[in-house]
Amino acid sequence: MVKISIFDYGAGNIFSLQSSLQRNGAQVSIINDFEESSEVDGIVLPGVGNFDPAIISINKCKTGFSRFIEKNIPVLGICLGMEMLFEKSEEGQLAGLDIIEGEVLSLPKNLVKIPHIGWNSLEITDKKSKLFEGIPNKSWVYFVHSYYTKPKNSDIITSKSNYGVHIPASIEIDSIYCTQFHPEKSSTTGEKMIKNFINICKRSK
Template identity: 55%
Template sequence: MVNLAIFDYGAGNIFSLKNSLEQAGASVDVITSFDKSNIYSGLLLPGVGNFDPAIQSINENSKTKFHDYVKEDTPVLGICLGMEMFFEKSEEGVEKGFNVIDGEIVVLPSTMKVPHMGWNNLEIKKSGTILEGVDDGSWVYFVHSYRAKPKSDDVITAESDYGVKVPAVVEKNNFFGTQFHPEKSGDVGKIMIQNFLNVCKK
């Protein structure tokens, strides 16, 4: 069985994510610091909360730094806010992100209703680990006010088009991010969750 950890920023209910992982066959612990030994096959940064409080929750509650905890061998799935924390910084706050992907997080354009909530389809740009078995044009569920702006498009495996292209899935090394919520995206989301579990089994 795959043993996973969800980091709880203390910002909201992460039950649906935990439930989705358990339904896929994983054992899941909810953690609030990185100070105990990393015994996990994978880590999830959930999509609940705001940028600065989430970063502060991780930095202030843990003597062990995020990068020291995950290193290069722990797969990390960042969902929405969790994905945004992979980048250097965000217009939502002043804290530094984890800087595992070059670029920043910017607010969605004023031409859109913000926050953007609802189903949008994926435009798959290239093959990716999380997207294995997912069809181009598949629909997933978004709830967000910000979007990623990577310095290189190489990390983007799928986009969504709202009149502006929004990176929907990013991958770099052991870091996998979705701007949408796979745990709320039905059968398509289940495929992605299973793909992440498969990475964690290796």
């Protein structure tokens, strides 16, 4: 069985994410220190919380997290979990984890209602994306966010959406997979993505 750990920032309910992983065959543990999770096949950074408190939480065990990255253990970053991997964010004062070059910007307050809560369709730009295997273009997914990422290298963007601006809806780089939307709240499309991530973890064992 594939073993996946969810990192808990202590910021909110991650039950739906845990349930989705378990429904699709993963053995799930909830951790707040990466030293607790030395023998896992994948890590999930959930999308619940605020930038600075989450960065403080993960910085306490950043060395352990860095070891997972170095070992190419698959990581799924969801919403905030995606944003934390960048160099900086307009949401917070602290530096990001600086694993992905780029920044996190606020959605344009003069153009759209913030936060963006609801369903949007995806333009899948990388047809070879492992996370989107078996998922048709223009599928609908669920967003809850006020910020969006701007990677320095646009080639890592695997899908886009539009909400006042073009949003990188997902990225893939090495063993890191990120979504600005919430797969665990995105019905059958999201369930398929969760299953795909579990399969990625299985193949990397």
